[in-house]
Amino acid sequence: MKPHRRKKLGIILFIAAGLSVSIGLILYAMSQNINLFYTPTQVAQGEVGVGQQIRIGGMVKEGSVVSASDSLLVRFETTDYVHAVPIEYEGILPDLFREGQGIVAEGTVDSAGVFHASRVLAKHDENYMSQEVKAALDAAGVDTSGHPTSLLPPES
Amino acid sequence: MIPELGQFSLILAFCLSILLGTLPIIGAARGNVLWMNLARPLAAGVFVFLGISISILAYAFVTDDFSVQIVAAQSNSLLPMRYKLTALWGGHEGSFLLWTFMLAGWMLAVSIYSKSMPIEFVSRVLGVLGMLCFAYILFMLATSNPFMRIVPLPPADGSDLNTALQDFGFIVHPPTLYMGYVGFSVVFAFAIAALLSGRLDAAWARWSRPWANVSWAVLTIGIALGSWWAYYELGWGGWWAWDPVENPPLITWLFGTALVHSLAVTEKRGVFKSWTVLLAILAFSGSLLGTFITRSGLLTSVHAFASDPTRGVFILGILGIAVGGSLLLYAIRAPLMKSEFGFGLVSREVFILINNVLLVVSAASVFLGTLFPMVYQALTDDLISIGPPYFNAIFVPLMMILVLFLGIGPMSRWKRTSTTYLLQQVARVAVASLVIGVVLPLIVLFEFSLSATISVALAAWIVLTIAKDIANKTANKKSFAKGLRSLSLSYYGMQFAHAGIAVMLIGVGLTSYFSSERSVLLAPGESVALGSYSFQFEGSESMRGPNYIADRATMRVTRNGAPLPNLYPERRIYLATGTPSTEMAIDAGFFRDLFITLGEEKENDAWTMTVYVKPFVRWIWLGSIFMALGGTVAAADKRYRRLRQRKQDQAKETLTSMEPSVS
Numbered sequence: 001m002k003p004h005r006r007k008k009l010g011i012i013l014f015i016a017a018g019l020s021v022s023i024g025l026i027l028y029a030m031s032q033n034i035n036l037f038y039t040p041t042q043v044a045q046g047e048v049g050v051g052q053q054i055r056i057g058g059m060v061k062e063g064s065v066v067s068a069s070d071s072l073l074v075r076f077e078t079t080d081y082v083h084a085v086p087i088e089y090e091g092i093l094p095d096l097f098r099e100g101q102g103i104v105a106e107g108t109v110d111s112a113g114v115f116h117a118s119r120v121l122a123k124h125d126e127n128y129m130s131q132e133v134k135a136a137l138d139a140a141g142v143d144t145s146g147h148p149t150s151l152l153p154p155e156s
Numbered sequence: 157m158i159p160e161l162g163q164f165s166l167i168l169a170f171c172l173s174i175l176l177g178t179l180p181i182i183g184a185a186r187g188n189v190l191w192m193n194l195a196r197p198l199a200a201g202v203f204v205f206l207g208i209s210i211s212i213l214a215y216a217f218v219t220d221d222f223s224v225q226i227v228a229a230q231s232n233s234l235l236p237m238r239y240k241l242t243a244l245w246g247g248h249e250g251s252f253l254l255w256t257f258m259l260a261g262w263m264l265a266v267s268i269y270s271k272s273m274p275i276e277f278v279s280r281v282l283g284v285l286g287m288l289c290f291a292y293i294l295f296m297l298a299t300s301n302p303f304m305r306i307v308p309l310p311p312a313d314g315s316d317l318n319t320a321l322q323d324f325g326f327i328v329h330p331p332t333l334y335m336g337y338v339g340f341s342v343v344f345a346f347a348i349a350a351l352l353s354g355r356l357d358a359a360w361a362r363w364s365r366p367w368a369n370v371s372w373a374v375l376t377i378g379i380a381l382g383s384w385w386a387y388y389e390l391g392w393g394g395w396w397a398w399d400p401v402e403n404p405p406l407i408t409w410l411f412g413t414a415l416v417h418s419l420a421v422t423e424k425r426g427v428f429k430s431w432t433v434l435l436a437i438l439a440f441s442g443s444l445l446g447t448f449i450t451r452s453g454l455l456t457s458v459h460a461f462a463s464d465p466t467r468g469v470f471i472l473g474i475l476g477i478a479v480g481g482s483l484l485l486y487a488i489r490a491p492l493m494k495s496e497f498g499f500g501l502v503s504r505e506v507f508i509l510i511n512n513v514l515l516v517v518s519a520a521s522v523f524l525g526t527l528f529p530m531v532y533q534a535l536t537d538d539l540i541s542i543g544p545p546y547f548n549a550i551f552v553p554l555m556m557i558l559v560l561f562l563g564i565g566p567m568s569r570w571k572r573t574s575t576t577y578l579l580q581q582v583a584r585v586a587v588a589s590l591v592i593g594v595v596l597p598l599i600v601l602f603e604f605s606l607s608a609t610i611s612v613a614l615a616a617w618i619v620l621t622i623a624k625d626i627a628n629k630t631a632n633k634k635s636f637a638k639g640l641r642s643l644s645l646s647y648y649g650m651q652f653a654h655a656g657i658a659v660m661l662i663g664v665g666l667t668s669y670f671s672s673e674r675s676v677l678l679a680p681g682e683s684v685a686l687g688s689y690s691f692q693f694e695g696s697e698s699m700r701g702p703n704y705i706a707d708r709a710t711m712r713v714t715r716n717g718a719p720l721p722n723l724y725p726e727r728r729i730y731l732a733t734g735t736p737s738t739e740m741a742i743d744a745g746f747f748r749d750l751f752i753t754l755g756e757e758k759e760n761d762a763w764t765m766t767v768y769v770k771p772f773v774r775w776i777w778l779g780s781i782f783m784a785l786g787g788t789v790a791a792a793d794k795r796y797r798r799l800r801q802r803k804q805d806q807a808k809e810t811l812t813s814m815e816p817s818v819s
Contacts, residue, residue: 018513022517022521025550026520026521026524026550029545029546029549029550030524030525030528030542030546032545032546032549033542033543033545033546033549034540034541034542035540035541035542035543036538036539036540037538037539037540037541055539055541067756067758069758069759070677070758071677072675072676072677072755072764090675091675091766092675092753092755092756092764092765092766093755093756095735095736095737095738096735096736132539135539
């Protein structure tokens, strides 16, 4: 091999090694920070381990919002009209948080099945349905007001 | 009738863009000067008709013509005039027209400020831009016509502009961001023109550089404005969220930054040619990717427009053809691009190469993190999200390494620099930076934190290396002032932009680690303390704005007992839609921001609220202003104009030499 070819090969090998190391690190960092999304039914059926960081999406159950009068604690339930999951959140809810609206919450489930949200997201556009909420409702086979989407009742 | 004229004008612009996208390029390939000379008038024509079109749309917004669909959807008769006018870009159709109009504006600028370049090259550049214009207008006419009417019964009033958009930030952020974004299309067109001609030389790099610098500067401001707006409007006290729609501008910016540096090497030393071309293609792809992500409805985010799958497919088509086509052309032409000069392992070329690799790797990691959830969903149907920790874990260390090299790069010389010389130059600077990094945060904030030390030390490193470099470069001049005058504008531009990084680093580092916030429930008369600040809730009152009603709280702010201006956070309800919205109150300062967001009213007139103290947060945007100024100053270097003059003469010669062959 000619010297300049060897130099070139060295550079290419160096770049390839650097690239694979950085891709490896990127993938590792990514795998550490993926939040999986679950529907209320999945959470209610205990598919989520205690303390695991997840996202949950569903509608805010009508009449479920209770906010403490002397603190920032808010309790409400999110539902896909099959199962509802109680959520506790300490903080100020987003502007568009309302009963009967779709929300996405990030947090963990405790051993009693209560979801402790660290963040609650509500969409800025009423007509717009967040992908997560839509997926949850589709999985349950209902539309946003809880009516079955197909004429046949869900099979389960 | 008038909106139809707007559409008619859009169709005329479309027809002209077909001609612009074909004739000049064919003319350039065949050496037909007549066809090449069509490029400038056609570009002006496309600009004029798009201008008429967008003006008519603006007129429809201003005159409350609710028979036009997007006016009815995005505006309201109660809306203040400034928002009526800007509601034009509050939705998908109007904002895309603005985007296309911006492209036409850049096109016009190229046709005016390109007198120095050979007509063959100009016609190719304008031709490529014409093709883009063609694709964008076709997209509008086919899937998202801004002039669509509601027939036969138009609504009596519009359903209002999204309340989150009714803000000064909305007036300035989208146009600036678009202008920066679209500016990279120009650099892309230059690269494609060079590939088409097969002549990638230093001249090409010299012509592209001012355009790349200006686009980069405008994009920097556009991103900073978005960050500033999100900071004060969204009310969560953050300035960057790694939102999937914030990321594409950042990806474009990172590629653009790499491009600005790589162009310098290509111009001065004639190397990295194919790499520079690739970066131009990548930066442009980043801007198209941004459009695709916001407009395809793939994402859920504050930025996403209502979705329509055909639009997504259409933009994906444009993206595929533009990027695929240019990469194909690149693959065909790349072997022609032989680099002529060698360089040593320690040289400015290598430092810029390191800069480029770091920037491209960080852009790639942001890209992966942004697109991975979408790809994952397409493959497995499971929804996932990737949180900010991922981006911080990758991005922050890469930027730190980049800053280390940023100090050394400008001191090194082209071709070869001796390692001992460099070490000798930076050794004392490095020690001084470390000392400053440890001591300064202690003095200012009375606290020690490793992160603050690192960011202050890195900022000091940048500033001190700049000072050292200027001292070196002026050392052999008669006086310091004379020395300063002898340095070129592009040198000042570079150092200005680098200093901007230092300013931003201080902002980012100190805000991220010394910010504090508290969410509390306060009854009138109660107060909350945060650090040395105390916030007392005086009470709330109802008030009425032009198109909203609001509850306004009065907060008395004191620092160590000394009074500061009162703050008045509001909670508004917009009348047209009944949407609630929080207006935070900010006391902005050079060294710290105080701000308050109002939550909801509880029993006994008590309110929930969040108070924040954010040290040095303004420095983040101050740094961006420095960077943008740097980019603009560098583009204004008289070197470009002088060479332009010389080229102009050359161009005349080539033109006269070509004329006989044409006739």
